[in-house]
Amino acid sequence: GESVGLHLPTLSVQEGDNSIINCAYSNSASDYFIWYKQESGKGPQFIIDIRSNMDKRQGQRVTVLLNKTVKHLSLQIAATQPGDSAVYFCAERGTSYDKVIFGPGTSLSVIP
């Protein structure tokens, strides 16, 4: 079935360092992947996405890498700031075009 999971439930990084958040997915037919950020008490917010025909996509301070061979994607945050502290979810659009399935999330804490 469709499922998305994350390797690490928590991650602590020093302010200014780079952060890497990992995600494993199980549905090789998924064609689209999204990273969301959720701050405490709020709904998730879109960060960056990547289609299955790409292996890398860059945004402002964020990069998503997709490795379809091992069904793994990662979110890299450059020069992590205190405002980056949040829970990060990867999500996939699976075999149903409109179904978006979320993983369990990684909590990122930035140490000043």
Next chain:
Amino acid sequence: NAGVTQTPKFQVLKTGQSMTLQCAQDMNHEYMSWYRQDPGMGLRLIHYSVGAGITDQGEVPNGYNVSRSTTEDFPLRLLSAAPSQTSVYFCASSYSGTPYGYTFGSGTRLTVV
């Protein structure tokens, strides 16, 4: 303000009671969905709709009912509340097929005792 509005923000129910969680959006989005989020877990899809009059089941639909009579509104009904339905519920909307354009509401925290 444009966005997704969920009401109520907090609710306590007794086991067996029924209630409706409201969700409204003013962005003319075709696609709307309901997720639940349990502590330490990701969001699980309950039901979704690709347009007025069309709904479909997600990952965890049992115990919930939805309807979509207008583009703007997508209420979620709990038929007979159970403690296992204690969760935070999020409504989201987007133009159909554009998960990057998801707009989430601020959530409804539901406790069933």
